[in-house]
Amino acid sequence: MKNVTAEKTKDESRRKFLKYGAGAAVVAAAAAAGYYGLQAPQPAQVTTTTQQVTTEGPATVITTAAKTKAPETIKIGHSSGVTGYLSAAEQICSFWYNLWLEQVNAKGGIYVKEYGQKLPVSLIIYNDRGETDTAARMFERLITVDNVHALWGSYGTFMSFALQPIVNKYKVPCIASNAAPIVIDNPNEYERIYKEGDYFRNKEGQPWYEWNYMLWNEMSYYHEMEALYKALLNAGVKKVAIWEIETLFGVENRREFQHFVDKYGGLEIVTHKTYPFGITDFGSIITDAQNKNPDAVVQFSYPGDSWVSTQQMIERNYNPKLFYNALGMAYEEAYRRFGVNNDGICSHGAGFAAKGKTKGPYGTGGDLLKLYKSRYNEVPDFVDGAIAFATMELLEQAIERAGTLDRQAIYKEMLKAKDNPIPTIIGPVGWDRGPWNEKREGTILQSQNLASPNPPESGFDQEIISSANGSVAKLPGLVEVDLKTADLVYPKPSWRKQ
């Protein structure tokens, strides 16, 4: 017969053992988590070089003996969404800044006059997962622990604003790379600054260069939309449909475009539809446009929704005379999916065109396009990637011009770029009236000749059909250069059988 009491006692002992054992395990786990949690985060990527440092410098400079010991590398810091919802965009940029790193280290690095030699470059990159608070902590670490010599910002307009207080606090120059410089959200205020010869100021009235260390590589979308507005007017467009993605990019572009329509006239917006990120059905939007019959459809889009709308327009054989589809069409996947139907579609030209006139230290847009294709065997993104590469070019030249790795000196050199712009593949860079790049033109691209007997290679079909830098509002102090490489094809070709 079973001894029930003994069984009960054994059960109680077992339960006590499990209870205390589990408790001890939890405490040990918490202690381990705390210990490892307090350890410094490791960068997602530290790219260094094994290139030999040379004593060669620019041919016109007499090398002198180094006064101080040179660091092993020039450290440039970055935090971005390596994983998470911004990872697709960050990946696009990473192909380009790694391409730049290869190029710069292949020639020995950046010449720093203070040390009389070229120094190789290393990139220190942290993963902020697209989270502003994480990005802020990573930036503080880059500045105070990794002691980087310069920074470039996390992907996304909202990120730049989140990081601005950090770089201002530590007075470290940072380039906001893939971000819209929405420091002024009112285009009328933007125009006033130029017309009155004023500067962008803080609430205390201080001009921006006295307190702001975040400098935007991109120009205001004002000029991009100015170029679009000019293109539509010159083509004879009268009625426009606007399709706007519900992101800061969509809102900002639409606001700037609407400013030109409302203030300078010549166009009528017959319908304006907004749609959420990740939309899968444009049926109702296309039906609405078909009913309103605009001359032009202007879609402020992202890659993804830009393809959904294009596919469904082809399906419904809805072919407006002009179709501007902001982002995603000058893109490998778009060429693969739509082929010849890319022909005639206009897009955001913040990047470069293969036949463009702009040139940086590593060549023109066409040179870089060929290099990229040979390296990665696909057509690059024409916007974000090109901007990322240009950011690295401008950091490189700012450091070289400063002749030192002192952060303040590099920043001062950047401020001088207003009189001596820094050339990049997407155009010259310089900051004057505000922390946005005002030396570059806003440009609009159009895919052309894909249906010709000898179509150009993918990527080389993108022509600049409009450029602008202040001519519509006659803004003083801005230099407008005609960057057009071809005339707009209007009306766009019909859809073809896929």
Place this chain on the structure above:
Amino acid sequence: MVDFAGLVNLLFGGLVIGSLYALSAVGLTLLYGAASMTNLAHGEFMMLGGYLAYWLFTAMGVFPLYSLVLAAVVVAGIGALLYLGAFSRIYAREASVAETESMTLLLTFALIMILSNAVAWIFTPNYKSYSAMTNIIEFGTFRAISGRLAAPAMVIPLILVFWILIRRTWFGRAIRCVIEDRDAAKIVGVNISRVFLSCYMIGLAMAAVTGVLYSMIFPITPYFGIEYTMASFVAIILGTVGSVPGALIGGLIIGMAESTLVYYLEPALKIAIIYSILILVLLVKPRGIFAR
């Protein structure tokens, strides 16, 4: 006002989206209704199906309609492994239904992260797309690419076949018994474990097939699944949990509403419309349209 051609296009668009929601929802209702599996990663298995189709087409030229079968088999296999390796241990504890649902919810939440990050690592997070079945079929003024026609053309018969399987076979009867009363099913000799395993395999295979059909029409990323998971849950609640016709009708209602109502309101209100319909139905029929 929309003209007749425009209305036909809106309704067709609703049918396409609705059929994708419906197939996904049928798989989910099987998992949730029969096996108490709160599969938060249902959309991720759909995403797996889409990427399999993308890879098979771009790397090996496999026509997407063949990928339907391949993706179903592969993801069913993954479902079997997951059940045998992990989820069966939850059921072995013989916890209450509520506890089982919460434990599976936590496990599948982890699966969301694992699957989406693994696919992002392999394929990159960028949008991917392939061009298959893009020839246009015309019926009078109505036009559609064949890939979009394939969605309702394949989904509705598939769901009907599955429903007949559920209604007319011993296996289907066993599933229905488990949905109605698991303990009673056990008493009458139903092998609960085998039913669960079958539900995992069939439910996830349906998600994969939905993903293949989706990839023929839309670009894919590793992160698109969560929206379909949420829409599938709405569909099965609308149509009554555990009901195959309910999941079909629920999915079609959401799809039609998304396509037609947004025309008269705003595309930006798409999510609000779906959840407003859910609230309205629950106020009138709290256990769903097909509740008895």
